[in-house]
Amino acid sequence: TRIRMGLEVGQDLTLVELADGVKLVKRNLKLERQMQLAREVLREQADALQELARR
Template identity: 80%
Template sequence: MTTVRLRRHGNSVGITFPAETCIRMGLEAGQELTLIELSDGVKLVRRSVALERQLQLAREVLQEQADALQELLDQKGRT
């Protein structure tokens, strides 16, 4: 396990990855990663445009169907 340190970069905070990790994981400067917040920490994964599009479509469907989903929840709560 490798430990990294958070460093201030202007108003943000950044992580510097060891060179060995970048080589092993195929990471390059300027590459975008997706940050996933977990209950016990964070996870960084390579950015996937296809996955981001799928998640956006799922959010749109959920917003469009919010009333129907709420009705189903209400009915379930009454049984």
């Protein structure tokens, strides 16, 4: 399984919840950072985004 997933010893995994169960995926630090930045923007710009949604 480790070879099939392309994992190296010691590599981190992320557990992803799906509608019909769970899935293990390789941890993607670049994606995690992008998502963190997106959450920060959404939090900081919440008022402006709500105003745009009303239009």
